[in-house]
Amino acid sequence: MAALASPGADARPRAIASPPGTGGEASPVPDRVLMKGNEAIAEAAIAAGCDAYFGYPITPQAELLEWMARRMPEEGRAFVQAESELAAINMALGASAAGARVLVSSSSPGISLMAEAMSYMAGSRLPVVLVNVMRGGPGLGSIGASQGDYLQAVKGHGHGDYRVPVLAPSSIAEAIDLVGDAFVLAERYRTPVILLADGILAQAMEPVKPDFRAVERTHPGWVLDGADGREPRVIKSLALRPEDLERHNLTLQATYAEITAREQRWAGESLDGADVVLVAYGTAARIARTAVERARGAGLQAGLFRPITLWPFPAEALRDAARGACAVLAVEMSAGQLVEDVRLAIEGAVPVFHHGRMGGMVPTPDEVVDAMRRAWSTSEGCAS
Amino acid sequence: MAALASPGADARPRAIASPPGTGGEASPVPDRVLMKGNEAIAEAAIAAGCDAYFGYPITPQAELLEWMARRMPEEGRAFVQAESELAAINMALGASAAGARVLVSSSSPGISLMAEAMSYMAGSRLPVVLVNVMRGGPGLGSIGASQGDYLQAVKGHGHGDYRVPVLAPSSIAEAIDLVGDAFVLAERYRTPVILLADGILAQAMEPVKPDFRAVERTHPGWVLDGADGREPRVIKSLALRPEDLERHNLTLQATYAEITAREQRWAGESLDGADVVLVAYGTAARIARTAVERARGAGLQAGLFRPITLWPFPAEALRDAARGACAVLAVEMSAGQLVEDVRLAIEGAVPVFHHGRMGGMVPTPDEVVDAMRRAWSTSEGCAS
Amino acid sequence: MAALASPGADARPRAIASPPGTGGEASPVPDRVLMKGNEAIAEAAIAAGCDAYFGYPITPQAELLEWMARRMPEEGRAFVQAESELAAINMALGASAAGARVLVSSSSPGISLMAEAMSYMAGSRLPVVLVNVMRGGPGLGSIGASQGDYLQAVKGHGHGDYRVPVLAPSSIAEAIDLVGDAFVLAERYRTPVILLADGILAQAMEPVKPDFRAVERTHPGWVLDGADGREPRVIKSLALRPEDLERHNLTLQATYAEITAREQRWAGESLDGADVVLVAYGTAARIARTAVERARGAGLQAGLFRPITLWPFPAEALRDAARGACAVLAVEMSAGQLVEDVRLAIEGAVPVFHHGRMGGMVPTPDEVVDAMRRAWSTSEGCAS
């Protein structure tokens, strides 16, 4: 993948020496390259066939925009650093309506500025992939990694009755996969999709296999690509008569039901016979994994349930996973957001606990082990 | 209240003939005046001591802005129709920091545009009252009345770990009361507050007693009112070190816990011995009330639980109210938003059902009665 | 004038000890106060009856905005620091259309941002007074004093066939007078008016008599003040049919001809028998005055023609003043802008020379004397 070499020195994937005996010595193509999360997400979008990128600089997603600034023109595709986050997301709306495969990225405050347009795109049924590299909030906050925008991504953000698929990678390799999936979901269901990352995932470097996936391109029947020889089309979120708008909403809701039925994703680890089930996503899930290992080493039967789609939330799967447990513990880099969906899933069947850090602080595995212990000793079902 | 007479003919409260024998004939002050919800909210804010209003026109909250455009200058206070909703809410941020009592109003799309600044104000601990006269969404949607921004108001909207009190009036008289309460809460807890109304409440006319309440003014120690003779103060939401930002977040969370402990409000009707408990707020609660009456007339023991604070949600009170019931039915002008908080409150103790209309459509009482019947016959606890 | 005492310590006019024997000791009202030009212009506008001020901070006009920020609310009038210069000038357009007496101020780059709205206001015949405290350009330039926006003010700026009266004070006392005149001209002729100052005039302090002048208020028949009981009015600059737009332009041109015939102002010093006539305005005119004195002291018969209205330019008066001279020398803090109007006025009758400094540099009197000498020795008419 020659293009990978083109961005400047500090944005370049770094080849890693192949392990001996794998034949890597003879090959000019590295098995794996070292990439930052931001860079890998960007390059994955390009490989997926992203036609246009719109953004505005903000830490900690800056390298994503910078990567696109160099790479997209190399590929003959569109890169625009717009006047503001509002301009960027509205350009995305327009480009998507015209049939382009569009990526937008920002970080928490910039994402908030996109709330209105996200609702418009959901209402207009426009596929766009939006990356949120979450940082500490609220307000200007810090540039530390955070998960404080969970509820914004899965519940609120824009106005009106809409939802968007939210994908949460917990490694750079998974982020690469999910970028491709995000475009697939966006186009399959004609909906914006959020890829919810955080400052650690985006800025850390991991060795990844540079086998970024192309996403098949269909020619949808709805795009505004010129009305020569056919009836003009209209894309809008406006329906002045409430009856019409409700009918439109029922279509949206049917799509959401279909997504909920078909697209839930999660991963479980050590769940068999687990007394305490941790629930965590993204960077927090990596810490939770270590905590599970340590707890098991110390005799506490712990397991990890990791939702990959935050919406649709894998509620049934979590309920199943928690069936034999005596306590569920949500671990998040936020004050208590994921835990709401955990409670909605568990519906009182098992006591649900929460451990969170805020403002750019990250839980340590030992902290999480302690929180598991507290949950275990507090929950009546465990103590017995 | 002389000032009431000053706005133009079509914005003027309309005196209602007092009932005979009440002495109303002799009095030059009307017992009650006919006011639109938008007008009553505006006038209540003026009486409450609102120093500054910032806004941008959008239906169905237009009369609120128009009323303020006329009345605020009459009172020697500040009215600014800003360049956009973003400009308006950021002016509010500045005015609040300088010690002004501030009202902002808009409708759904305009509210979405304010997401970033709301997070900044929450992070900066700035009291501002924001009125959202919800309309049909998502996107441009319709100008019909809706409750589709429930989750935005109580969960997401801006980024980061913050919540704001959300007050939901179900009559114009209650709206007048809650405007005063909103300013009290905003200043007591140094937080933005949302008054969540809808197009029906805002545009309907009801007779109201023009006894708008003044809100006592304290001189807070934090405002930026000139540093002559004292140490300069700083108001910001920025804390570059995550440790500092987490400490700040813990202060915010402690405030939210205090609000949750002390400020929950709700109203119950016919809840004693109710088999089916309806949960509804705002305009939907008025329909639910009629449905309860009709259901009781038809032999179905129904009751109504009406949350007035949507955040903090009166979860415990609802749990108590539903204790003897066999079914709970959330009724809303949205696709299933309030019902999430109902489920979180009930935690599986009683089956929870949902009836919602969307896009500006309003449920009829008969529809709601049917939904109750379906809930009753579906729920195992009821059939027994 | 009690209100003068209210702004903060650093913005307060400073009383000057009256000369002995003038009775000043007994009087609580100072004869003269020390004011910065920015402050004096602001206070003069308030005294003139300015109802609304809109602006955005920029050096070197910042104190003007700051003064208004404090004083306008004290007077119960409108002060808005808008989101940008564009927002400010468009708010001015709206307020003027609604009948308010409006002041806007900025400095060179901010004035450029107002070009479109100035053309709209000229086309809509809306009276607004705009203060330009010129700084060094082009672009971001410097914050030094300059006269580099002369041609912009009198010729170009916005698009289309319009002109606006441009008043150029050369002392703070004159600035105070011209602020009143600016409002009078604006309303008499329904036109924007520019007060063209520079960073030295605006930031220097001079003792001034605080006898700011009130400007009589007429009730014009064109303002949009509510159509109750009369035909609605429309204010616009749009005329889709070129015939209509030309007719509108002829009305504008007739107004400009009337202004040109009636409102030219200038001042002459030592012009009788002058061999070399200096032409200069604003701060440059003060330097030119000193240069004239020095030149006369050295035997060179010099005089000063100081245009006060830059548009309409006092061309005939200048032609008369230069009739007996052998050279005319334009002195300006710009590269050669005023000199164009001087040449247009002189039409080749006398050789015209130019001396200018740029980018915030100010000519010295000795430089100007040298320039005069060069003009004298170059011009054939002089040498004879």
Next chain:
Amino acid sequence: MAALASPGADARPRAIASPPGTGGEASPVPDRVLMKGNEAIAEAAIAAGCDAYFGYPITPQAELLEWMARRMPEEGRAFVQAESELAAINMALGASAAGARVLVSSSSPGISLMAEAMSYMAGSRLPVVLVNVMRGGPGLGSIGASQGDYLQAVKGHGHGDYRVPVLAPSSIAEAIDLVGDAFVLAERYRTPVILLADGILAQAMEPVKPDFRAVERTHPGWVLDGADGREPRVIKSLALRPEDLERHNLTLQATYAEITAREQRWAGESLDGADVVLVAYGTAARIARTAVERARGAGLQAGLFRPITLWPFPAEALRDAARGACAVLAVEMSAGQLVEDVRLAIEGAVPVFHHGRMGGMVPTPDEVVDAMRRAWSTSEGCAS
């Protein structure tokens, strides 16, 4: 030129049947194609090597933007319809600083919005070509053709001491030539350049030879193209110390002097022995040409002087051309703008008259002949 065929039916150049005997029958490449002025300007810019176009729609330049919207992506170049005219021109500033060959276009009100950035680009010495398709003003005005922005283009517009070359084509073929010249001048002198067109030139169709010219690309030493292996560069218009800013201005003025010395362009017709010399540019020059013919047919010795560079204005050439005449008549689609430069050039040597129409109205040849007659009979030098 295959690319010409790609835009949609209504934007496509129309092949014209070659005259018999020219061999056109056998050739698939048409000798001439029918193009609108807007289209021809756009295609000429593409041929000239324009890398990036930024704009925002406004009549009567809309087809130019539309053409670029289709063609630039086909060529793998950048087309951005920005959020506003301000956003467009500031993107142009950035792209030019990064070494791109940039075109921006708009019409009168949109051009006014670009005043600040034009001054910044002049101060930063950035080459950008800006097309102004003038419409009737001031304000919103009409969409009729006009020359009302002459003074803005050549004198004012942005703040500070700067000038930009202004090229005025009077036919579509000449517009094609001048687009190439504009890029050459912009890069040779590191300056913005204005191509001043009008609604008639832009919207009329004329047969043109599709031999658009490529402009050689030099690699200038000043662009911000990455500082790897060299010292970083800075491009700015800021110079805080007035001494530095003056020095910068002297560099600019030296450039302007060089442009004035080397780049004046004009065309003369029937000037030998002309008694009345018409001066006109653009569309007005075409009318003037017809008027000259009719006048000569009626015995009045008339000639036409047509400036092609409006700045630098060919003053000396005009003075020479008018030497033997008894009257000079400026003909313009404006109230009296060009005539100022004519007067500056003639300096009283010959009486100067003016005939102008406004607001989208266009003079007729007969009107112009009448104006010539009036000039002839008024001027003392003619009557003799």
